[in-house]
Amino acid sequence: GESVGLHLPTLSVQEGDNSIINCAYSNSASDYFIWYKQESGKGPQFIIDIRSNMDKRQGQRVTVLLNKTVKHLSLQIAATQPGDSAVYFCAEKRGSYIPTFGRGTSLIVHP
Amino acid sequence: NAGVTQTPKFRILKIGQSMTLQCAQDMNHNYMYWYRQDPGMGLKLIYYSVGAGITDKGEVPNGYNVSRSTTEDFPLRLELAAPSQTSVYFCASSTSGTGYNEQFFGPGTRLTVL
Numbered sequence: 001g002e003s004v005g006l007h008l009p010t011l012s013v014q015e016g017d018n019s020i021i022n023c024a025y026s027n028s029a030s031d032y033f034i035w036y037k038q039e040s041g042k043g044p045q046f047i048i049d050i051r052s053n054m055d056k057r058q059g060q061r062v063t064v065l066l067n068k069t070v071k072h073l074s075l076q077i078a079a080t081q082p083g084d085s086a087v088y089f090c091a092e093k094r095g096s097y098i099p100t101f102g103r104g105t106s107l108i109v110h111p
Numbered sequence: 112n113a114g115v116t117q118t119p120k121f122r123i124l125k126i127g128q129s130m131t132l133q134c135a136q137d138m139n140h141n142y143m144y145w146y147r148q149d150p151g152m153g154l155k156l157i158y159y160s161v162g163a164g165i166t167d168k169g170e171v172p173n174g175y176n177v178s179r180s181t182t183e184d185f186p187l188r189l190e191l192a193a194p195s196q197t198s199v200y201f202c203a204s205s206t207s208g209t210g211y212n213e214q215f216f217g218p219g220t221r222l223t224v225l
């Protein structure tokens with residue numbers, strides 16, 4: 001079946017470094033992608049999204065890149081801070097279908 | 112706005128007991144969802160609703176029931192609790208299922224079945 005998955009279950013970085021979290025998807029019909037951040041003991045929280053007609057979208061300290069050729073999505077966090085430590089999920093969606101979530105990547109930021 | 116609220120935050124059940132997990136949203140969202148999250152895993156969809164009076168099964172509906180009598184509320188019912196239902200349950204809502212819109216999640220209910 002078609003699915004969304006993450007390459008790395010855990011990513012450790014030093015404070016101040018840039019972080020890159022990757023996500024692979026297999027459904028070429030997906031037209032909307034969302035990144036969520038889930039802090040310990042809390043529900044997922046929206047970070048940034050991107051539509052399939054875009055390659056890049058920037059937010060505050062975060063950038064999402066979409067490569068439709070290889071069906072790859074990445075989340076870049078600039079100047080990573082201890083408060084960025086969390087699990088990050090990507091989700092894909094196509095049309096009216098319910099979003100599908102990947103397993104998640106745990107980001108650990110060391111001071 | 113309070114957003115999406117869930118009660119209780121924690122609950123311990125004995126095998127065979129029943130309970131209802133409450134979820135409410137004050138954003139006038141049409142779509143609401145229930146997910147479960149097992150340790151170290153992603154979110155699995157249990158049930159969802161596209162509006163009052165309309166519900167549908169997700170990926171893992173067995174052992175659960177839902178109802179949607181109002182736009183605001185979407186309770187999840189466990190009739191005969193089993194240890195396999197030990198998980199963290201998240202409720203979410205969105206403006207619609209179509210188009211480009213994110214889901215808003217509640218804080219979760221941590222359920223343990225012993």
